[in-house]
Amino acid sequence: MKLNFQSPKGVPDILPQDQKYWDFVSNIVQKRCQAFGFDKIGLPIFEDIGLFQKGTGINSDIVQKEMYEVKRLSDEPDEDHIRYALRPEFTPGIARAYLEHGMQIRPQPVKLFAYGPVFRHDKPQKGRYRQFYQFNMEVLGAKDPLIDSLLLLLIWQIYADLGLKNEITLEINNIGCKKCQPKIRKELISLLEPLESKLCPTCQSRIYTNPLRVLDCKNKSCQSIVHTLPHLIDFICADCKKYFMNTLEYLDELKVPYDLNPFLVRGIDYYTSTTFEVKDNADPNKLTSLGGGGRYDNLLALYGGHDIAAIGFAAGMDRIIEKIKTLEIKVPSESKTDIFIIQIGAKAKKLALNLIADFTQKNYAVSCAVGKDTLSSQLKAANKVKAKYALIIGQREIIDKTVIVKNMTEATQDTIELAELEKYLNIKLNAGN
Numbered sequence: 001m002k003l004n005f006q007s008p009k010g011v012p013d014i015l016p017q018d019q020k021y022w023d024f025v026s027n028i029v030q031k032r033c034q035a036f037g038f039d040k041i042g043l044p045i046f047e048d049i050g051l052f053q054k055g056t057g058i059n060s061d062i063v064q065k066e067m068y069e070v071k072r073l074s075d076e077p078d079e080d081h082i083r084y085a086l087r088p089e090f091t092p093g094i095a096r097a098y099l100e101h102g103m104q105i106r107p108q109p110v111k112l113f114a115y116g117p118v119f120r121h122d123k124p125q126k127g128r129y130r131q132f133y134q135f136n137m138e139v140l141g142a143k144d145p146l147i148d149s150l151l152l153l154l155i156w157q158i159y160a161d162l163g164l165k166n167e168i169t170l171e172i173n174n175i176g177c178k179k180c181q182p183k184i185r186k187e188l189i190s191l192l193e194p195l196e197s198k199l200c201p202t203c204q205s206r207i208y209t210n211p212l213r214v215l216d217c218k219n220k221s222c223q224s225i226v227h228t229l230p231h232l233i234d235f236i237c238a239d240c241k242k243y244f245m246n247t248l249e250y251l252d253e254l255k256v257p258y259d260l261n262p263f264l265v266r267g268i269d270y271y272t273s274t275t276f277e278v279k280d281n282a283d284p285n286k287l288t289s290l291g292g293g294g295r296y297d298n299l300l301a302l303y304g305g306h307d308i309a310a311i312g313f314a315a316g317m318d319r320i321i322e323k324i325k326t327l328e329i330k331v332p333s334e335s336k337t338d339i340f341i342i343q344i345g346a347k348a349k350k351l352a353l354n355l356i357a358d359f360t361q362k363n364y365a366v367s368c369a370v371g372k373d374t375l376s377s378q379l380k381a382a383n384k385v386k387a388k389y390a391l392i393i394g395q396r397e398i399i400d401k402t403v404i405v406k407n408m409t410e411a412t413q414d415t416i417e418l419a420e421l422e423k424y425l426n427i428k429l430n431a432g433n
Contacts, residue, residue: 010131011129029113038112038137041114043097045086046086048085049069049082055270057270059210059269089136090136091268091314095299095303098140103141108141108142109140110139112138113138115136118134127319132319133318134314137312139311139312141309150254155278159290164327167323167327169257169279170277171261171286172251172274173263173265175271177273178298180235184232185211189211191229192214198225231262240273270299271294272297275292276313277289278290278291291320292313293313337366338365338387339364339387340369340408342382344394352393382408392404402415404416405428
């Protein structure tokens with residue numbers, strides 16, 4: 001059968017059988033973030049395109065090649081004359097919301113987390129989609145090595161809860177602050193200029209616009225050249241070195257394992273100081289990332305604020321879920337049905353309808369098998385949805401004004417008078433049986 005429409009390229013559907021993985025990841029992220037004092041924030045899916053051009057970086061791949069512009073299907077200009085883009089990441093939007101809603105007057109630091117879809121035009125492949133999902137956490141309004149190390153502890157605990165503790169390596173580096181980054185840029189340009197002909201075309205264009213990004217190139221020949229260069233830590237100022245050493249000492253105290261990667265930079269312009277990535281150990285070249293982040297102490301000044309220290313992290317949920325599936329990590333699949341009502345016969349069907357209306361009104365999760373008439377077919381349906389209890393109503397039960405209550409977990413059953421049914425179920429469901 002040829003379909004008239006399909007999902008857009010690189011935008012997969014999330015099918016019902018996969019929802020348990022998304023619930024598993026989002027529940028762990030939310031539980032851990034809230035335990036660390038983070039508040040959840042919701043953001044617009046599209047924002048002023050300038051927010052990302054200024055923040056993410058006009059020369060970044062995201063802005064130059066990957067953003068989707070939002071346009072109205074009309075020849076009439078929008079009344080505000082603003083160009084909008086689908087969000088390619090969360091951090092600029094969170095920074096904007098922090099300033100717009102005056103969060104700088106709240107006790108600092110402000111800790112926020114979010115998750116949801118983001119959009120980037122990229123070549124679709126496994127773990128890389130055009131609409132994908134991120135979870136994101138940001139700490140705004142303070143700079144302290146302890147903040148950096150505690151955020152990394154939170155990240156480590158989330159991946160441990162996901163069953164990925166032995167599958168990842170946390171890599172960390174320091175790329176310098178506002179004061180020492182001009183020196184780093186100058187040093188890198190002088191080192192890369194003699195090697196320009198050996199670099200890929202993209203890196204050649206970056207030597208003068210953003211030389212740090214050359215260190216991030218995934219091209220094998222560029223990587224081999226990069227690893228002959230001096231380490232970034234050799235160029236950073238004394239304050240940055242002290243800050244970095246304190247961060248590492250705190251990580252040691254917290255027993256968070258990490259690897260130093262002196263060439264680690266991030267593909268976004270706003271990063272300063274501490275940078276880090278969660279690398280997939282299954283990739284022998286350590287090029288596959290399961291998340292990353294760092295400090296961005298200069299970003300909020302670009303949006304009209306003053307220099308406000310901040311640090312954040314983001315991870316692609318799609319890629320993490322594919323990793324969980326590959327490893328066959330068992331994900332809990334809790335029953336969403338408290339009561340499954342089974343009816344046999346026309347009179348039983350009418351009583352079943354009354355019970356469905358009554359129990360759903362009282363916020364029980366109730367289900368039934370529409371179109372199935374036999375006891376065995378309805379019990380199979382109850383098992384399929386992992387119902388906790390099945391209520392069986394037949395001709396005898398109608399006459400006796402009773403209901404057979406079957407415990408689907410223990411395979412036991414009781415006959416209960418209809419008048420006592422709600423009280424019985426309340427006791428059983430509240431006891432967790």
